Amino acid sequence: MANNGITLANAHEHIGEEIGLTDWVDIDQMQVNIFGEITRWPTRGHNDPEWAERESPYGGTIIHGFFLLSLITYFVREGGIDPADGLRSLNYGMNKARVLQPVLVGDGIRVRDRIGLMEVVDKGEGKRLITTTHNIEVDGLDGPAAYVEYLNMWFPKVD
Numbered sequence: 001m002a003n004n005g006i007t008l009a010n011a012h013e014h015i016g017e018e019i020g021l022t023d024w025v026d027i028d029q030m031q032v033n034i035f036g037e038i039t040r041w042p043t044r045g046h047n048d049p050e051w052a053e054r055e056s057p058y059g060g061t062i063i064h065g066f067f068l069l070s071l072i073t074y075f076v077r078e079g080g081i082d083p084a085d086g087l088r089s090l091n092y093g094m095n096k097a098r099v100l101q102p103v104l105v106g107d108g109i110r111v112r113d114r115i116g117l118m119e120v121v122d123k124g125e126g127k128r129l130i131t132t133t134h135n136i137e138v139d140g141l142d143g144p145a146a147y148v149e150y151l152n153m154w155f156p157k158v159d
Helices: 029-038 049-055 065-070 072-078
Strands: 018-021 025-027 086-099 109-122 128-138 146-156
Touching (some): 072 109
Antiparallel strands (some): 086 146, 109 128
8 A cells, every 4th residue: 555645544545446456477387286285285177287188177277266365465565555654464364255267377377466445444553454355367368367355454653
């Protein structure tokens, strides 16, 4: 929120607005394979391009839905939406997370996040629980691939 003048004190005035749009991020098969290994979910549909091309209804490997969702914290930082008067935040969870369509890996894809401000709750002592909406877009696909309502508890800078 720092790039657009939003602060903890005035965030409530910007509910319903788009507050950030990230640059495109490239994702390739190697990243999908690593994600499969570290999450202990290296299934053929995600991690075996030859099998997926032959057997999958999608004609190739697809990105794990949780991989797309896990990019949210990166997108928050890269989207420049940190409040100017915020010291730090803690991940407070998600109200809603939906993977809306499969995303083929192919020769590599590009994703980005369109970020909106949904809700601001005053938690006292200058703290705010801020809910942002995230529409994760994939270059070449119609509509978002994933939608997330993400919550962050923000703590104010102390003078």
